[in-house]
Each structure stands twice: as C-alpha cells, then as structure tokens.
Amino acid sequence: MNNYQDFLNTLLADLDELPVFVSENTKEFYDSYYLDAKESGLNESEILEKFESPETISSQIKLDYYLYQPKQAKKVFLGLFRNVFTRQAAISSGKFVLGIVTYLFAILFYLLNLLLKVGSIAVLGSGIYLIYSDYGLILNPQTISILATSLVALSLFMLVAILFEWMSFLLRKVNVNLLRDEFRKLKQPLKKKLKPGVVIYGIVLLISMIGVLTSPVYQDLTKIWMSIEPSEFRIVTETFDVTDINELYLDVRHTNIQIEYADVSEIEVYYELPEYFDLNYSTHDGVLRIQEVENNEIPYLEFFTRHEGTLDLIIKLPEDIQLDNIKIKSVGSNMELSIREVNLEIETSTSIINLEYTGEYNLDLQTDRGVVTVGNVTDTTYILDESNLYDIEVDGVSTVISVHQIIE
Amino acid sequence: MNIQMKKGVLDSLVLNVINKKDTYGYQLSQDVSKILTVAETALYPVLRRLEMQDLLKTYSKEYNGRLRKYYTITKKGKKMLNSHIEDLIELKGIIENIMEDNDYE
Numbered sequence: 001m002n003n004y005q006d007f008l009n010t011l012l013a014d015l016d017e018l019p020v021f022v023s024e025n026t027k028e029f030y031d032s033y034y035l036d037a038k039e040s041g042l043n044e045s046e047i048l049e050k051f052e053s054p055e056t057i058s059s060q061i062k063l064d065y066y067l068y069q070p071k072q073a074k075k076v077f078l079g080l081f082r083n084v085f086t087r088q089a090a091i092s093s094g095k096f097v098l099g100i101v102t103y104l105f106a107i108l109f110y111l112l113n114l115l116l117k118v119g120s121i122a123v124l125g126s127g128i129y130l131i132y133s134d135y136g137l138i139l140n141p142q143t144i145s146i147l148a149t150s151l152v153a154l155s156l157f158m159l160v161a162i163l164f165e166w167m168s169f170l171l172r173k174v175n176v177n178l179l180r181d182e183f184r185k186l187k188q189p190l191k192k193k194l195k196p197g198v199v200i201y202g203i204v205l206l207i208s209m210i211g212v213l214t215s216p217v218y219q220d221l222t223k224i225w226m227s228i229e230p231s232e233f234r235i236v237t238e239t240f241d242v243t244d245i246n247e248l249y250l251d252v253r254h255t256n257i258q259i260e261y262a263d264v265s266e267i268e269v270y271y272e273l274p275e276y277f278d279l280n281y282s283t284h285d286g287v288l289r290i291q292e293v294e295n296n297e298i299p300y301l302e303f304f305t306r307h308e309g310t311l312d313l314i315i316k317l318p319e320d321i322q323l324d325n326i327k328i329k330s331v332g333s334n335m336e337l338s339i340r341e342v343n344l345e346i347e348t349s350t351s352i353i354n355l356e357y358t359g360e361y362n363l364d365l366q367t368d369r370g371v372v373t374v375g376n377v378t379d380t381t382y383i384l385d386e387s388n389l390y391d392i393e394v395d396g397v398s399t400v401i402s403v404h405q406i407i408e
Numbered sequence: 409m410n411i412q413m414k415k416g417v418l419d420s421l422v423l424n425v426i427n428k429k430d431t432y433g434y435q436l437s438q439d440v441s442k443i444l445t446v447a448e449t450a451l452y453p454v455l456r457r458l459e460m461q462d463l464l465k466t467y468s469k470e471y472n473g474r475l476r477k478y479y480t481i482t483k484k485g486k487k488m489l490n491s492h493i494e495d496l497i498e499l500k501g502i503i504e505n506i507m508e509d510n511d512y513e
Contacts, residue, residue, distance in 0.1 A: 025456070026452070026456075028477065029433055029452050029455075029477065030452070032432065032433055032434070032474070032476055032477060033433045033434045033437070033452075035472075035474070036432065036433070036434030036435070036476075037434055039472070040434070052450050056450070057450070057452060057453060060450075060453035061452075061453050061456060064453055064456060064457045064460065067457075068457060068460040068461060
C-alpha cells in the first residue's frame with residue numbers, strides 16, 4: 001500500500017460494522033499521526049512502510065470493541081448519570097432545599113414575632129382602654145389589676161416574640177451555613193442581641209405578675225363583682241371636704257365604689273352595669289354606696305339617709321339603658337328612709353317612672369313635718385309627667401317628689 | 409521478540425511512557441519503538457483499548473492550526489502500571505533464573 005488515503009479507506013471500510021464514532025476516532029488518530037510523521041520529515045511511503053496492514057488493525061479494533069465497548073457504553077451511561085447526580089450534587093441540592101425550607105420557617109417565625117409584638121401593644125392598649133373613662137384614668141385596685149394583667153400579657157407576648165425572633169435568627173444562621181457553598185455572597189448580618197429584651201420583659205413580667213397576684217381582683221374575682229369591702233374601695237376618703245363639693249363625678253363602670261362622708265346620711269345605690277353609669281351626686285354629708293347587682297336584675301336603687309338638709313342625687317344613664325322601670329325597694333325586710341326636709345329629685349330622660357312597692361314591708365318616711373308611714377302598697381303605679389311635682393300623701397303627711405326631663 | 413511477549417509488555421510500556429509525560433500518537437510510537445520494535449500503527453488499538461479500560465484518557469490541544477489528541481494516565485492506569493511493575497519484577501526473577509541455567513551472559 002503506497003497511498004495513505006487508500007490505507008485509511010480500507011481501514012475505515014473494515015470498521016463499517018461498528019458505530020460511526022469508532023471510525024471517526026480511528027480516522028482522527030491516523031490523520032494526526034500521518035501529519036505528525038510528515039512534519040518530522042518523512043515522506044508518504046516511508047510512513048506507510050511502518051504501518052501494519054489495515055486488516056490487522058481493523059480486526060484488532062473490532063475484537064477490542066466487542067470485548068470492551070459494551071462495558072464502556074455502560075460506563076458512559078453511568079458517568080453521565082454521575083455527572084448529573086453526583087454525591088456532591090446530591091448534597092448540594094439537599095442543602096439547597098433544606099436551606100429554602102429553613103429560610104421559610106425563619107420568615108414564619110419572624111412574622112409570628114412581629115405579630116406578637118404588635119399584639120402585646122394592642123393588649124396594653126386595650127387594657128388602658130378598659131379602664132379609661134370620660135374622666136380620664138382612675139386608678140383603683142381594680143383598674144390597676146387590669147393594667148397589671150395587660151402588662152403580664154404584654155411581657156409574655158414579648159418573651160414569646162423574642163423566643164420566636166431567636167428561633168428565626170437561628171434558622172437563618174443554619175440557613176446561611178447550608179447555603180454558604182451555594183451562595184457565597186449570601187451573608188446575612190447575624191449579630192443579634194436578644195438578652196436585654198429578655199431581661200427587660202422578664203422584669204416587667206415579674207413586677208406585673210406580682211401586681212396581678214396581690215390584686216384583690218385576682219384573689220377573689222367573684223367578690224369584686226358582687227360585694228365590696230368598704231375599706232378597700234374607699235375612693236373618697238375622710239379628707240374629702242364635703243361642704244365644698246356640690247358635684248362629684250364618678251366613673252363607676254365595672255367597679256364598686258363607696259363614698260363615705262360622715263355617718264349622718266347613707267345612700268346605697270344598687271345597679272346593674274351594662275356599660276357606663278354616670279352619677280352626679282352632691283350632698284353635704286352622708287354615705288353613698290354603689291354596688292353592682294347580679295346580671296339580669298332590673299336596676300334598682302336603694303336609699304338610706306338620715307341626712308338633715310338638702311340631698312341632691314342626679315343619676316345620668318347612657319341612652320341605651322332604659323329606665324322606664326326603676327324599682328326602688330328595700331333589700332331587707334324593711335326599708336327605712338329618714339328624710340328630714342330632703343327634696344329628692346330624680347332626673348331622667350324618661351318621663352314615666354313606676355314606683356312599685358311589692359312584698360310585705362312598710363315604707364316609713366320621716367320628715368321634719370312628722371313621721372310618715374306608708375303602708376303596704378301593692379301594684380300601685382304612679383304615672384309621672386314631665387316637670388311635675390307630686391305629693392305622695394300617706395296618712396295626711398306629704399313628701400314632694402319632682403320629676404323632670406334632663407335638658408342638655 | 410515473540411509477538412505474544414510483545415503484547416504482554418506493550419501495555420506496561422505504553423502506560424509507563426504516558427505516566428512520565430502526556431503525549432500524542434506519533435510521539436508515543438517514536439518513544440516506544442526506541443525500546444521495542446513494534447509496527448507503529450499497531451499502537452492505535454492498544455491506546456484505544458487502554459482508553460476503553462479507563463486506564464488512559466485523552467484531551468485535545470491545538471497544534472499548527474489543528475487539534476492534536478494527547479493521552480494522559482488515569483488513577484486507575486497508575487494502579488495498573490504498579491501492578492504491572494510487580495508482575496515484571498516477578499518476571500525478572502524468572503528471566504534471571506532461565507539465564508543462569510543456560511549460562512547466558
């Protein structure tokens with residue numbers, strides 16, 4: 001064989017039965033070999049002299065192909081598979097997925113933390129709102145206990161929020177570690193000082209817990225709504241200069257108030273409190289007790305007074321409280337009113353007041369004009385019109401009741 | 409040399425040459441033929457087989473405006489070469505023994 005091209009053609013023709021890449025590789029090798037040999041100064045015949053016959057070469061290639069190629073084919077496939085799903089790639093993608101999951105959780109915890117922080121402020125706000133009235137904030141054991149409770153809630157919320165924030169922070173830290181290889185640029189600021197928050201809210205929690213635990217509200221929740229210890233709920237104390245006070249505004253919402261003056265007069269007001277109850281009360285002296293009665297009872301008022309002089313009791317109720325029916329009755333078996341020259345005025349938006357006395361008890365009215373005894377009155381209704389004075393005359397002695405509408 | 413013997417040591421020789429330095433077809437045949445008389449073109453099937461066995465791998469490098477295929481040894485190839493060397497040491501013992509027995513100097 002004197003011609004390289006003939007040699008190559010014969011060789012490649014022999015390899016026809018094998019896949020194309022085999023003959024391509026073979027051609028590539030011999031072409032390169034031939035050029036290199038030529039460049040080293042040999043001529044074509046000199047080069048071809050050293051070549052084995054194409055048949056020998058092709059038979060060896062074919063033999064090798066059938067011996068080794070299938071294995072290689074398998075390896076090629078495995079290699080391809082490995083390239084896509086290498087262990088490193090698996091670890092990386094695992095880390096990536098884990099990183100995303102932890103990041104989502106970090107976001108979730110961060111949002112919860114924010115929610116709790118807003119919530120804690122809302123709790124404190126609602127606590128203040130609860131004890132806020134038209135007359136501003138009134139601090140008494142009950143309102144303080146409400147404040148303390150909302151502070152407990154606030155600090156608990158804050159502590160949980162800090163815990164969540166810390167978890168979010170930790171997750172982000174984990175996340176950064178996981179994704180570090182994948183996203184080297186992703187470096188979040190991870191310096192976080194949460195200790196001061198824990199200390200501050202821990203102290204707030206402790207103090208407010210003490211406030212709640214020592215509060216009478218916490219000690220006996222039913223007691224506060226049902227009855228009162230006069231000494232505990234003294235709003236106006238002995239230092240109260242009764243002679244100077246003509247009008248006393250009290251927010252009696254959800255609380256029991258006792259106003260104690262001299263023991264000359266006593267007024268007890270029992271009422272139910274759906275919401276607000278404004279009491280404008282003026283007297284020279286006397287005792288005013290306001291208590292809440294159990295739910296679903298019709299508000300009723302009870303007056304005890306031994307006061308000598310003029311007692312003005314003005315009760316203003318919100319519009320949604322209907323006072324069409326006010327029952328004035330005694331809690332005990334007998335109600336005694338010692339009224340000496342007292343004009344009792346009931347001012348209300350309603351013009352009809354039913355004075356209903358039921359049960360077997362006597363009403364004694366005592367005035368300077370004499371002792372009046374009202375006998376057992378049953379199913380007696382007085383229809384009172386606007387701006388009218390009514391004489392209730394019993395046994396020849398009368399007491400004046402004036403009823404008129406509030407003009408605002 | 410007997411063709412069977414040649415075949416036996418050719419793999420070791422090729423691996424050894426490439427282990428020293430990455431090389432291409434023609435250069436390799438030059439290096440090998442200095443040591444062992446072998447038809448130069450017969451190297452191609454050997455190289456092809458060694459490559460299929462993962463003992464060698466190739467990469468292309470530009471030379472004179474064309475790509476020249478270089479052969480380099482793999483880890484597996486190095487291991488194989490070492491095991492060949494162990495075999496050759498054993499063979500050397502056999503050869504020396506045969507030489508002594510025949511007073512061949």
